[in-house]
Amino acid sequence: MTSLQKNTPLRALLALGTALALCCAAAASAQQVHDAPTKGGHGAHAAPAKPPAAVRKGRPQLGTGAAFAPDGTLWMVGVDPQGRLFVQAAALGEAGARWSAPRLLDTGGDPISADGENRPKLVFGPQGTVLIAYTQPLAKPNTGQVRLLRSTDGGRTFAAPVTVHADRQIITHRFESLGFDARGVLHTVWIDKRDLEAAPKVGNKSSYRGAAIYRNTSSDGGATFGPDIKVADHSCECCRIALGRGADGDLRALWRHVFPPNVRDHAVAVLRADASAEPVRATYDDWRVDACPHHGPGLAAAEDGFHAVWFGIRQQGEEKVPGVRYGRLQPDGTPRPGTVRLLPDERAEHADVAAQGPRVAVVWRSTDGMTSTLKAWLSTDAGQTFALRTLGSVQGDNDFPRLVQKDQRMVVVWRNAEGVKVHELDF
Amino acid sequence: MGRRSVLAASATLAWAAWAQPVLAQPAARPRGLHSVVDFDEATWARLVEKGPRPAAYVFTASYCPNCPDAFEKLRAFVTESRRPVELGVVLMDLEGAKALAHARHYAGATRLYAFQGFEPAIRQSVDPKWPNVTPYIVLLGRDGSVQRSIGAPEEAVLKKWLL
Numbered sequence: 401m402t403s404l405q406k407n408t409p410l411r412a413l414l415a416l417g418t419a420l421a422l423c424c425a426a427a428a429s430a431q432q433v434h435d436a437p438t439k440g441g442h443g444a445h446a447a448p449a450k451p452p453a454a455v456r457k458g459r460p461q462l463g464t465g466a467a468f469a470p471d472g473t474l475w476m477v478g479v480d481p482q483g484r485l486f487v488q489a490a491a492l493g494e495a496g497a498r499w500s501a502p503r504l505l506d507t508g509g510d511p512i513s514a515d516g517e518n519r520p521k522l523v524f525g526p527q528g529t530v531l532i533a534y535t536q537p538l539a540k541p542n543t544g545q546v547r548l549l550r551s552t553d554g555g556r557t558f559a560a561p562v563t564v565h566a567d568r569q570i571i572t573h574r575f576e577s578l579g580f581d582a583r584g585v586l587h588t589v590w591i592d593k594r595d596l597e598a599a600p601k602v603g604n605k606s607s608y609r610g611a612a613i614y615r616n617t618s619s620d621g622g623a624t625f626g627p628d629i630k631v632a633d634h635s636c637e638c639c640r641i642a643l644g645r646g647a648d649g650d651l652r653a654l655w656r657h658v659f660p661p662n663v664r665d666h667a668v669a670v671l672r673a674d675a676s677a678e679p680v681r682a683t684y685d686d687w688r689v690d691a692c693p694h695h696g697p698g699l700a701a702a703e704d705g706f707h708a709v710w711f712g713i714r715q716q717g718e719e720k721v722p723g724v725r726y727g728r729l730q731p732d733g734t735p736r737p738g739t740v741r742l743l744p745d746e747r748a749e750h751a752d753v754a755a756q757g758p759r760v761a762v763v764w765r766s767t768d769g770m771t772s773t774l775k776a777w778l779s780t781d782a783g784q785t786f787a788l789r790t791l792g793s794v795q796g797d798n799d800f801p802r803l804v805q806k807d808q809r810m811v812v813v814w815r816n817a818e819g820v821k822v823h824e825l826d827f
Numbered sequence: 828m829g830r831r832s833v834l835a836a837s838a839t840l841a842w843a844a845w846a847q848p849v850l851a852q853p854a855a856r857p858r859g860l861h862s863v864v865d866f867d868e869a870t871w872a873r874l875v876e877k878g879p880r881p882a883a884y885v886f887t888a889s890y891c892p893n894c895p896d897a898f899e900k901l902r903a904f905v906t907e908s909r910r911p912v913e914l915g916v917v918l919m920d921l922e923g924a925k926a927l928a929h930a931r932h933y934a935g936a937t938r939l940y941a942f943q944g945f946e947p948a949i950r951q952s953v954d955p956k957w958p959n960v961t962p963y964i965v966l967l968g969r970d971g972s973v974q975r976s977i978g979a980p981e982e983a984v985l986k987k988w989l990l
Contacts, residue, residue, distance in 0.1 A: 767947035
């Protein structure tokens with residue numbers, strides 16, 4: 401046997417190893433190119449990467465707040481494409497809404513959340529008070545603080561924004577709602593994660609379920625605020641809070657709660673200036689899920705309790721039925737038996753509700769591809785029967801519809817990328 | 828350097844190159860995501876028709892605290908399976924640099940997408956009945972089967988997916 405012959409197996413192995421290494425390295429290199437979305441995405445199925453976000457048209461921030469002023473003009477607050485806070489007023493007539501030019505408000509450079517569930521709010525109070533509240537997102541994800549602009553001259557001028565809550569941690573204080581009770585006390589409620597932050601961790605996760613609802617009060621129309629008060633532990637984290645003023649003059653808050661172990665139903669609490677009341681359970685969909693609906697409820701006072709709308713998934717026989725439901729609540733917030741019904745639209749989302757005497761309006765957005773349709777469910781018998789109406793439709797981006805009420809008058813304010821539509825409800 | 832050393836180095840190199848795609852699965856050290864792919868109304872149909880299989884897509888939003896947990900359960904299952912799986916994360920409310928910054932919550936994802944366009948329309952292109960609850964997870968099986976879940980899928984569903 402020659403030396404060449406003797407070394408053949410070793411050389412062959414060496415060659416094989418080198419070839420395999422080169423081959424596999426080439427394959428790995430090809431995989432890296434295949435994985436690089438900036439070079440055409442994931443093979444043929446991914447869209448080519450577009451220019452950086454900086455040169456794109458971003459997601460529109462169309463979340464708005466609206467309210468009737470004491471003189472009957474309709475006001476709205478929102479942010480413009482540059483993210484600046486503005487107010488507009490409209491006189492409503494036969495020809496529809498005639499909006500004034502937008503008036504920019506000085507927020508001291510605060511960024512503002514205006515994405516539907518977390519939007520600026522507008523409230524008129526006693527003695528020329530006008531309040532605009534918004535969440536100022538902070539640099540850390542999912543953190544923010546509740547800010548307030550206050551006017552005491554009917555909205556002609558506003559003071560610089562102030563932070564509403566006493567807690568100043570860089571954590572969640574978001575999804576605020578505010579309103580005056582019959583005695584003129586201002587109540588502000590928000591979703592707060594101070595208890596989650598303080599709770600012991602299990603591994604790297606908090607042992608705390610959900611977030612919490614906090615509130616405070618102001619007896620001078622938002623000039624000063626009392627201490628932060630916990631309303632309830634274990635709320636859902638990113639759904640709006642609905643407020644309604646009962647026949648007794650007290651405000652109620654309705655929010656999506658996380659009942660043990662992970663039931664995402666709703667709870668109601670009475671907001672009193674002088675005392676805390678234990679929350680009660682308001683809905684019984686029994687939707688057990690570790691997920692974020694990002695779909696808060698609506699609440700309106702009835703002659704004997706409240707009208708409520710909410711989204712949930714309810715087991716009906718063998719089927720899980722998702723949808724927006726309407727139901728009546730007792731004055732204490734517990735459900736009135738036999739009143740729950742599904743809205744007649746499986747695409748219904750982000751419904752709002754308003755009521756005046758026996759007249760009840762439920763409005764919602766129904767999307768089908770690029771088309772969003774505004775629908776209304778109207779009752780003249782306090783919610784026993786409803787008639788379905790289609791009020792309009794738009795293409796592309798739009799806000800959720802907002803019901804605005806003053807005495808007998810109810811309108812729907814619906815903003816889209818082109819403008820703001822106002823639909824007067826005729827029962 | 829003797830022949831044995833060269834041989835050993837060569838063999839090591841060969842093994843490392845062979846093993847790299849396996850180690851790149853979520854089973855091992857997660858790869859960083861350095862880019863975002865647009866997800867518009869036509870993307871889902873393309874993924875279902877021509878995308879990798881098996882695959883899981885986690886639709887999420889930056890405000891969803893439950894989403895990273897659901898993703899982690901899915902990733903752990905894939906890791907244990909020791910099979911190459913496309914593990915896509917689709918952000919519905921962020922794009923560009925903000926989306927990339929948020930990707931740190933999804934270590935082990937193989938690709939990051941971001942919605943581009945009218946959110947309800949894109950959502951309905953994925954599932955007309957998806958009620959905008961996150962995490963929304965779609966599992967595409969090797970055989971083209973599609974399973975959907977709000978929140979983390981049940982163990983039985985996951986097993987069926989990677990059968």
